[in-house]
Amino acid sequence: MTDEAISSSDCSRAEARRNQILEAAEACFREYGFHGASISRISKSCGMSAGHIYHYFENKEAIIAAIVANDLDRLLAMSAEMRNADNVLDALIDRVAEGVVEQLESRGAGLKLEIAAEAARNPTVAEIVRGADRRCTASLAETFRLARLAAGKSATPEEIARMVEVIAAMFDGLLLRRVRQADIDTRELIVGFQSVIRCLITS
Amino acid sequence: MTDEAISSSDCSRAEARRNQILEAAEACFREYGFHGASISRISKSCGMSAGHIYHYFENKEAIIAAIVANDLDRLLAMSAEMRNADNVLDALIDRVAEGVVEQLESRGAGLKLEIAAEAARNPTVAEIVRGADRRCTASLAETFRLARLAAGKSATPEEIARMVEVIAAMFDGLLLRRVRQADIDTRELIVGFQSVIRCLITS
DNA sequence: CGTTCTAGTTTGAGCGCTCATTCTAAGTTA
């Protein structure tokens, strides 16, 4: 219930400090998990005292929530730009490669997994995650609808929803594959993903 | 370095106690996460004193390792039986439904996610997880090889490996979909999964 | 039969430590 508006005089400085904390916290959470990363560890990592962090965040959960929200905003931004393309199907197939690489890239992937695990038991985090997913899948659905129409196929809401769910599962699954299989052949995986998507849209 | 052989007289009693601890720990880990679940909480949950747990497990990590190994053994058992069927392709498509339901079922799913997140930063857990995955995907690969041959298609190791990775990603992804989307239409998802698998095998 | 001995089982207090969080007080800036 502490107000978020920290300062009247110098807002940018406070904003910078907040980001500094978030960046350090993100690194710690990735390395130790949400519960394994302590405030003192975070404070050391961002070069300020433990108590000082509480000037910018009400508690540890607020830091977690901020990071989750940040991370999902990035995801949303990426998914949003996909719709604005000339040839939707080609653009879609092209973006698959980027998408696969992005999901397998270690920096973000570990954190996303951590967030999901936390969401499975923390209602606050679950709500944030679900909100982002709703917007993300809606965007994906519209892209698929356009792709189906461009391919001269039917595009009932049921068909689209089904496709979205399958594709979403595939991409989300990459986060786990990264952990479960040490040496993934990214290029082969991209080929596989592309053929599945092509098959879904043109059949 | 404490020896695992606890008793000479009554081994089954010790085994029962171990399982009692594991069951309680599993529930706690699911609810609070590996780091959020304390020994004292686990001890309360299985109705014995905190200290007593250390007669059966060297430390908390050993409990985690045991649960991870248990859980993955169950997974392996399920995947192993899939190969022994008359019509491989039909059997495969049929099992998809079971597989999807199994992955979405809440009891096991939360724990698997927790395990994956832990594996992302705990090398001991990662090694267990990867070992299980290797055996699991090998089994899946053989099933796919037979299915492709039955369908009169080529089955080069590369093709098979690619299919396995895509399918594995899809199923692993369900663990995340469960969290990210509150109300999944399981039946629609099964239809979608089946059509993708059919498409992969017969093209 | 009852008693003592013995060895495994179980307890719970408590160790040293770290946790999230609060608070005081000093430093900085304007």
Add this chain to the structure above:
DNA sequence: TAACTTAGAATGAGCGCTCAAACTAGAACG
């Protein structure tokens, strides 16, 4: 001076884990 910023010690709670003592039940003995 007055307001803001920062540090870091202090707090009480809870952590993983240890250990000495209490309990239990069956074997050995008289």
